[in-house]
Amino acid sequence: MTESPNAPIWLARRRVALLVGAAFCTLVLCGDLIARGAWGMGASCLGIGGLGLWGFGTRRWALLGGGIALAAMVVAAEGARQLYGYNSRFTYVGGAVLLGWLFGTGLHAIRVRMSADVHAGPAWAGDVLAERCALGVLCALYVNSGCSKWVVSGFLWVAPENLAALITAHALPGVEPGVMGTLEWVVVTPTMTSLLAGITLLLETGAFVMLLGGRLRAFWAFGLIAMHVGIGLLTGTIWYVANLFFLLVFAFEEAAPPSISGETPVSLGDQPL
Numbered sequence: 220m221t222e223s224p225n226a227p228i229w230l231a232r233r234r235v236a237l238l239v240g241a242a243f244c245t246l247v248l249c250g251d252l253i254a255r256g257a258w259g260m261g262a263s264c265l266g267i268g269g270l271g272l273w274g275f276g277t278r279r280w281a282l283l284g285g286g287i288a289l290a291a292m293v294v295a296a297e298g299a300r301q302l303y304g305y306n307s308r309f310t311y312v313g314g315a316v317l318l319g320w321l322f323g324t325g326l327h328a329i330r331v332r333m334s335a336d337v338h339a340g341p342a343w344a345g346d347v348l349a350e351r352c353a354l355g356v357l358c359a360l361y362v363n364s365g366c367s368k369w370v371v372s373g374f375l376w377v378a379p380e381n382l383a384a385l386i387t388a389h390a391l392p393g394v395e396p397g398v399m400g401t402l403e404w405v406v407v408t409p410t411m412t413s414l415l416a417g418i419t420l421l422l423e424t425g426a427f428v429m430l431l432g433g434r435l436r437a438f439w440a441f442g443l444i445a446m447h448v449g450i451g452l453l454t455g456t457i458w459y460v461a462n463l464f465f466l467l468v469f470a471f472e473e474a475a476p477p478s479i480s481g482e483t484p485v486s487l488g489d490q491p492l
Contacts, residue, residue: 244313
C-alpha cells in the first residue's frame with residue numbers, strides 16, 4: 220500500500236501525539252531508574268525504547284518498533300518493581316494506549332492479508348482502527364479503576380471519612396495557608412467529600428461512553444481531566460499527568476472519510492447508496 224495524499228491530518232496528529240506521550244512515559248520511567256542508581260537497566264531500556272519508538276514513527280516498522288518500545292517499558296517497569304518495590308504510574312497509561320494502537324494496527328494488517336480485495340485501502344486506513352482501539356484501552360483503564368472501587372469498597376467509597384483520610388494522608392508540607400484552608404474545609408465537610416468521591420466513581424465507571432463519540436466524548440473526557448486536576452489540588456499527586464495528555468489527545472472526535480476502502484461510493488441520482 221502507498222500513502223494516500225488525502226490522509227486525514229487529524230490521524231497524523233493523533234499518531235504523533237501518541238508517540239510523544241509514549242516517549243514521555245519511557246523517559247520518566249528510565250530516568251527514575253537512572254536516578255536511583257540502576258544506570259545499566261535505565262540507559263539500556265531508554266535506548267532500546269527510543270529506537271523502538273523511532274521505528275513506530277515510521278509506518279513500515281510500526282508494529283515491530285512499537286512492540287520493542289512496549290517491551291522496553293515493561294522490562295523497565297518490572298525492574299523498578301523488583302529492585303525498589305514500587306509500580307510506576309507514569310508508564311501505565313502510556314504503555315496501555317500504545318498497546319491499543321498496536322492491536323488495531325495488527326488487526327488491520329491481518330484483514331489486509333486475508334482480504335482478496337485489491338482495494339484494501341490507503342496506508343492510513345489502519346490508523347482509523349488503531350485510533351479506536353487506543354481510545355478503547357484508555358476507556359478500559361478508567362472503567363477498571365471504577366469497577367475496582369465498586370468491588371473493594373462498594374458504596375463505602377463515597378463515605379466522607381474515606382476521601383478525608385486520603386487528602387490528609389497526602390497533604391504536602393509547606394502548603395500555602397489559603398490552599399490548606401480549602402483542604403481543611405473539604406475534609407471537615409462530609410457533603411463535599413461524599414460528592415467529590417461520588418463524581419469520581421461515576422466518571423471512572425462510565426468512561427466507556429467516550430466510545431459513543433460526539434459531544435459526549437468531549438464532555439466525559441474533560442470531566443475526567445477535571446477529576447485529575449482536582450486530585451492534584453487536593454492531594455498533590457502528579458502521577459496522572461500522562462492521563463491528562465492522552466485525554467486531551469482523544470477528547471475530540473474527528474469524522475473519518477466516507478470511504479477508506481479505496482472504492483468510489485455508488486450513487487443513484489442525488490441519493491448515495
